Amino acid sequence: MTANDGHGPATRPARVSTRTLQDGVKKTVLPSGLRIITEAIPTTRSTALGIWVGIGSRDETPTLHGASHFLEHLLFKGTHKRTALEISSQIEAVGGETNAFTTKEYTCYYARVLDADLPLAVDVLVDAVADSILDPADVETERGVILEEIAMHEDEPGDEVHDIFAEAIYGDHPLGRLISGTPDSISPMTRDQINRFYRRHYTAPEIVVAAAGNLDHAAVVRLVRKALAGTPLDTGPVEPAQPRAGDKRVRVRKARNLVLHRDTEQAHIVLGGPGVGRHDERRFALGVLNNVLGGGMSSRLFQEIREKRGLAYSVYSYAGHYADSGLVGVYAGCAPAKAREVLDLIRAELDRIAAHGITAEELVRGKGMAKGSYVLGLEDTGSRMSRLAKSELLHGDLMGVDEMLARVDGVTVGEVGAVATDLLAQPLSLAVVGPFDEDELPGW
Amino acid sequence: MTANDGHGPATRPARVSTRTLQDGVKKTVLPSGLRIITEAIPTTRSTALGIWVGIGSRDETPTLHGASHFLEHLLFKGTHKRTALEISSQIEAVGGETNAFTTKEYTCYYARVLDADLPLAVDVLVDAVADSILDPADVETERGVILEEIAMHEDEPGDEVHDIFAEAIYGDHPLGRLISGTPDSISPMTRDQINRFYRRHYTAPEIVVAAAGNLDHAAVVRLVRKALAGTPLDTGPVEPAQPRAGDKRVRVRKARNLVLHRDTEQAHIVLGGPGVGRHDERRFALGVLNNVLGGGMSSRLFQEIREKRGLAYSVYSYAGHYADSGLVGVYAGCAPAKAREVLDLIRAELDRIAAHGITAEELVRGKGMAKGSYVLGLEDTGSRMSRLAKSELLHGDLMGVDEMLARVDGVTVGEVGAVATDLLAQPLSLAVVGPFDEDELPGW
Numbered sequence: 105m106t107a108n109d110g111h112g113p114a115t116r117p118a119r120v121s122t123r124t125l126q127d128g129v130k131k132t133v134l135p136s137g138l139r140i141i142t143e144a145i146p147t148t149r150s151t152a153l154g155i156w157v158g159i160g161s162r163d164e165t166p167t168l169h170g171a172s173h174f175l176e177h178l179l180f181k182g183t184h185k186r187t188a189l190e191i192s193s194q195i196e197a198v199g200g201e202t203n204a205f206t207t208k209e210y211t212c213y214y215a216r217v218l219d220a221d222l223p224l225a226v227d228v229l230v231d232a233v234a235d236s237i238l239d240p241a242d243v244e245t246e247r248g249v250i251l252e253e254i255a256m257h258e259d260e261p262g263d264e265v266h267d268i269f270a271e272a273i274y275g276d277h278p279l280g281r282l283i284s285g286t287p288d289s290i291s292p293m294t295r296d297q298i299n300r301f302y303r304r305h306y307t308a309p310e311i312v313v314a315a316a317g318n319l320d321h322a323a324v325v326r327l328v329r330k331a332l333a334g335t336p337l338d339t340g341p342v343e344p345a346q347p348r349a350g351d352k353r354v355r356v357r358k359a360r361n362l363v364l365h366r367d368t369e370q371a372h373i374v375l376g377g378p379g380v381g382r383h384d385e386r387r388f389a390l391g392v393l394n395n396v397l398g399g400g401m402s403s404r405l406f407q408e409i410r411e412k413r414g415l416a417y418s419v420y421s422y423a424g425h426y427a428d429s430g431l432v433g434v435y436a437g438c439a440p441a442k443a444r445e446v447l448d449l450i451r452a453e454l455d456r457i458a459a460h461g462i463t464a465e466e467l468v469r470g471k472g473m474a475k476g477s478y479v480l481g482l483e484d485t486g487s488r489m490s491r492l493a494k495s496e497l498l499h500g501d502l503m504g505v506d507e508m509l510a511r512v513d514g515v516t517v518g519e520v521g522a523v524a525t526d527l528l529a530q531p532l533s534l535a536v537v538g539p540f541d542e543d544e545l546p547g548w
Numbered sequence: 549m550t551a552n553d554g555h556g557p558a559t560r561p562a563r564v565s566t567r568t569l570q571d572g573v574k575k576t577v578l579p580s581g582l583r584i585i586t587e588a589i590p591t592t593r594s595t596a597l598g599i600w601v602g603i604g605s606r607d608e609t610p611t612l613h614g615a616s617h618f619l620e621h622l623l624f625k626g627t628h629k630r631t632a633l634e635i636s637s638q639i640e641a642v643g644g645e646t647n648a649f650t651t652k653e654y655t656c657y658y659a660r661v662l663d664a665d666l667p668l669a670v671d672v673l674v675d676a677v678a679d680s681i682l683d684p685a686d687v688e689t690e691r692g693v694i695l696e697e698i699a700m701h702e703d704e705p706g707d708e709v710h711d712i713f714a715e716a717i718y719g720d721h722p723l724g725r726l727i728s729g730t731p732d733s734i735s736p737m738t739r740d741q742i743n744r745f746y747r748r749h750y751t752a753p754e755i756v757v758a759a760a761g762n763l764d765h766a767a768v769v770r771l772v773r774k775a776l777a778g779t780p781l782d783t784g785p786v787e788p789a790q791p792r793a794g795d796k797r798v799r800v801r802k803a804r805n806l807v808l809h810r811d812t813e814q815a816h817i818v819l820g821g822p823g824v825g826r827h828d829e830r831r832f833a834l835g836v837l838n839n840v841l842g843g844g845m846s847s848r849l850f851q852e853i854r855e856k857r858g859l860a861y862s863v864y865s866y867a868g869h870y871a872d873s874g875l876v877g878v879y880a881g882c883a884p885a886k887a888r889e890v891l892d893l894i895r896a897e898l899d900r901i902a903a904h905g906i907t908a909e910e911l912v913r914g915k916g917m918a919k920g921s922y923v924l925g926l927e928d929t930g931s932r933m934s935r936l937a938k939s940e941l942l943h944g945d946l947m948g949v950d951e952m953l954a955r956v957d958g959v960t961v962g963e964v965g966a967v968a969t970d971l972l973a974q975p976l977s978l979a980v981v982g983p984f985d986e987d988e989l990p991g992w
Contacts, residue, residue: 147591150924180845181855188855192845197913199920201844216924248858255813256861256881259705367811369699400645401624401636411625411632414692417700437700469641476643480594480660484928 122325125502129492130321134329136340137309141492141502142324143316145485151222151317152489154214155233158312158345158497159305161285162208162278162426167293169278170285171301173206174250174293179213180204181242183235186228188242194228202229206283209348209426210497216486219318223327230313230331238302243295251291254284261372261537262418262437268362269374269535273431275357308337309345312496316488347500350381350428359531363542371443371538375450376433377530380523382425382498388511389519390423390432390527392470396462396520397421397453398434399473404453405434415439415446427498432527440539447534458528461521470520474512479505566769569946573936574765578773580784581753585936585946586768587760589929595666595761596933598658599677602756602789602941603749605729606652606722606870611737613722614729615745617650618694618737623657624648625686627679630672632686638672646673650727653792653870654941660930663762667771674775677755678782682746687739695735698728705816705981706862706881712806713818713979717875719801752781753789756940760932791944794825794872803975807986815887815982819894820877821974824967826869826942832955833963834867834876834971836914840906840964841865841897842878843917848897849878859883859890871942876971884983891978902972905965914964918956923949 122132125141132140161172181188195202200217202225213233215225257264267282274280285293313328332338356378380386398405398421409419419436434454438446462470481487482505495502503511566576569585576584605616625632639646644661646669657677659669701708711726718724729737757772776782800822824830842849842865853863863880878898882890906914925931926949939946947955 148927150927189846189851192850193913196844196846196920197916199916199918199923201921201924218920218923245856245858249854249861252814252859252882253861255883256706258813259816259881261703262700369702370696372703400640402633402640406636407633410693412689414689415696417693417697437703438696439699469637472641472643474643476640476662477645479643479662480645483592483594 120325122321126504129502131496132321132325133344134308134340136332136337137342137344138311138313138332138337139344139496140313140325140328141496142314142319142321143488143492144319144321145317145488148317148485149219150216150485151219151225151315151319152214152216152485153222153225153229153315154212154313154489154493155229156312156314156493156497157211157233157306158209158310158348160207160209160211161281161283162351163305164278167289168297168301169281169289170250171293171298172211173284174246174290175298175302176204176206176211176213177246177250178238178243178298179232179236181246182237182239183231184237185231185235191228191232194224198224200225208279208283212493214486214489222315222317222319222324226324226327227331230328231335233306233311234332234335234337236302238295238299240295243298247290250284251287254287254290257284261366261368261370262435264364265372265374265435265535265537266433268364268537269376269433269533270431272360272362272533272535273356273378274354277354279354279426279429303336306337308339309342311337312493314489314493314496316492317485347498348427354429356429357533359533361534361536363536363540363544365539365541366537368538370437371440371536371540373436373438373443373447374433374535375447375454375532376431377527377532379423379430379432379527380425381428381430383427384430386519386523386526387425389515389523391474391512392467392515393457393462393520393524394421394423394432395470395473396466397457399470402469404457405450408453409436409446409449413449415442415449443536443538454528454532457524459525461517461524464517467515467517467520471512471515475509478508564769566765570948573946575940576765576769577788578752578784580776580781581786581788582776582781583756583788583940584769584772585756585758585940586763586765587932587936588763588765589761589932592761592929593663594660594929595663595669595759595763596658596660596929597666597669597673597759598656598757598933598937599673600756600758600937600941601655601677601750602653602754602792604651604653604655605725605727606795607749608722611733612741612745613725613733614694615737615742616655617728618690618734619742619746620648620650620655620657621690621694622682622687622742623676623680625690626681626683627675628681629675629679635672635676638668642668644669652723652727656937658930658933666759666761666763666768670768670771671775674757674772675779677750678776678779680746682739682743684739687742691734694728695731698731698734701728705810705812705814706879708808709816709818709879709979709981710877712808712981713820713877713977714875716804716806716977716979717800717822718798721798723798723870723873747780750781752783753786755781756937758933758937758940760936761929791942792871798873800873801977803977805978805980807980807984807988809983809985810981812982814881815884815980815984817880817882817887817891818877818979819891819898819976820875821971821976823867823874823876823971824869825872825874827871828874830963830967830970831869833959833967835918835956836911836959837901837906837964837968838865838867838876839914839917840910841901843914846913848901849894852897853880853890853893857893859886859893887980887982898972898976901968903969905961905968908961911959911961911964915956915959919953922952
């Protein structure tokens with residue numbers, strides 16, 4: 105075996121190469137370019153397995169809007185070896201669970217099983233992702249399921265407002281569109297269009313198989329190779345894909361207000377603007393800023409809007425990151441008659457933090473929250489597995505736990521103040537779902 | 549120290565008694581009747597801490613409807629030692645998280661922290677639960693928060709329909725009412741009413757402190773005793789409370805249909821009826837039945853309604869247990885125009901399983917799901933902590949993992965068929981949230 109991280113030119117691309125990334129963490133690159141990363145955690149009884157594909161809704165043309173998510177559903181509908189019922193029942197019979205999710209930049213298929221059942225889970229999940237049939241009758245049935253999923257989402261205004269906000273920021277760029285697609289894009293999409301998307305994008309170099317739990321790396325590699333043998337992903341030799349590059353077309357919109365009228369009990373509000381991309385050094389300072397601003401019960405927004413005034417039950421801030429872009433926003437759900445007051449309070453708090461930054465005491469608390477949630481999150485095999493895959497797929501590198509904590513610790517009051525000024529001292533966009541009409545907004 | 553499980557007559561009630569319940573699990577009863585149960589899990593870095601009170605919304609009179617939940621909010625608003633901000637910021641500064649929830653039968657206040665921060669968490673959480681001020685101004689502010697929480701819930705029809713279903717089953721018994729109360733009950737509730745509820749019900753014998761993680765039992769007991777000293781919970785000697793007894797007044801209603809008109813995109817439906825209580829031996833068979841009927845992707849309802857026909861995204865069955873009663877229901881969210889078809893399919897599946905039971909293959913799968921989810925759930929310190937507290941508070945006994953698995957393994961096809969007939973071959977109640985009027989339902 106040769107040392108090859110899969111991102112430089114491989115000296116012997118036709119061979120399997122394995123190396124140790126960190127204590128307990130090993131990575132193997134198959135000749136096909138498919139990567140396998142595992143973390144051995146001998147103290148657990150379970151294993152989390154994920155097949156991650158570096159393809160999501162931002163890879164879709166307008167005609168294919170929703171294809172990644174539609175495909176994600178269809179991969180559980182049957183392969184040359186298994187029916188849909190066999191896929192789910194084989195995992196569930198041993199007490200495991202399996203599911204999948206699609207994001208704007210990647211798609212993940214995962215299972216959590218007892219350690220002895222990992223061979224079964226690998227066999228079932230690799231089969232589903234590599235060798236699905238996409239039977240035309242199943243495509244029609246699943247189209248109905250997707251349309252119901254879209255309708256269900258429309259009955260969750262506290263979630264839906266975040267989609268409206270993304271549209272306000274990104275306009276008609278794929279990052280501004282719904283991951284699920286819309287009834288208008290899903291209804292006419294054909295089986296052959298989805299199948300072409302599948303075969304064009306679900307290639308070995310785009311795939312990372314990650315596992316964390318009571319496992320042996322070499323055994324996992326053998327299981328994955330055996331499950332891949334003879335499938336359309338049994339290809340090569342090719343280099344693994346690089347992490348997604350920036351997209352020159354990403355242009356955030358000028359600040360604007362979008363309102364979706366719904367007869368809801370609460371007004372659901374997001375106020376915010378562009379943030380920073382995943383590789384931006386300011387992301388650590390932004391993480392601390394977010395914690396101080398609206399990241400917990402001790403945060404400024406929670407204190408001002410909920411604790412002192414009782415105007416909302418749910419109020420928080422958040423930061424999202426993509427390869428080349430990001431967004432920051434504040435959510436609040438409140439009585440429609442109080443929406444303007446709440447919005448004024450949020451704006452005042454954003455102005456204050458953009459102008460004056462945070463205190464030394466807040467810095468300590470913001471860092472403590474970032475470090476604590478990171479460390480506490482590492483006790484779950486699913487989170488550990490996700491950390492491996494996202495690092496490889498999105499960063500091309502696995503940052504150690506100690507380095508991650510050191511990066512957070514290195515953040516200064518000045519850096520937080522600077523990123524607050526950069527992001528919040530600009531005209532912000534507003535998204536609202538509630539019992540309002542569009543023309544009520546300018547008065548705000 | 550004497551062996552005293554806290555449920556027989558104590559020989560020396562004024563002394564602290566400690567015993568080992570299981571490998572790694574110890575229980576101490578303080579002279580006040582307050583119980584402390586811990587599980588040492590040396591392989592983790594975190595500790596989950598919970599203060600559980602055996603009081604919930606079913607203990608409320610109509611006038612006090614929502615008092616348990618209102619009180620739960622108020623306990624984070626300040627004590628003689630800490631402001632609301634100090635309560636949350638002290639935990640969050642070390643990266644921990646804290647929160648609480650209220651159910652119909654108990655209330656839980658919890659924190660999750662790194663092991664070194666357990667002393668802090670005990671001090672903060674015990675202080676909040678034992679010695680809150682309930683400042684009148686805070687009561688007014690928090691009233692607004694609760695009213696917003698109720699409004700938020702009304703914007704989540706997929707959750708709200710379960711409340712309508714409980715009302716259909718239990719009518720105006722406290723088990724049929726909203727845990728949160730309603731605007732009509734919350735608006736006039738006074739600080740003194742809530743304070744009397746607090747001091748009457750939050751007594752040492754009703755409280756279980758549970759912790760799981762990298763901890764030492766004797767150290768936790770010392771920390772809890774120190775935190776309790778001088779508070780209103782520093783009382784005794786008294787025996788711990790017994791698990792909640794049955795309530796003679798619980799009478800389930802005759803099957804009926806309740807519809808809540810909302811302009812939603814989906815029809816949200818629950819069909820079901822009375823189930824079995826928490827101590828009923830049939831609960832293990834019912835667990836298997838529930839898994840087979842609607843507990844996963846391989847379940848009958850998922851296969852029939854989603855996989856084969858694409859009529860719903862979300863469809864599942866569930867079983868809820870109280871001290872003396874329970875309920876079973878099937879949820880589906882679907883297009884309003886398809887609601888009748890979906891309902892007919894659910895009824896057909898319930899009739900079939902009530903008449904013919906399940907197959908041997910389904911039995912194996914249903915047991916596998918029950919055992920797997922139980923074992924996989926035990927890897928999380930929060931779940932482990934909850935297991936300790938619920939066992940003590942609700943059962944008065946901690947069933948071992950092996951015994952629990954053996955009980956599931958012992959379930960037979962005949963037992964599952966019998967419980968299916970008992971519960972499902974009777975007129976069932978229907979709850980609907982969607983764009984319907986009450987008089988549209990009889991046609992269904």
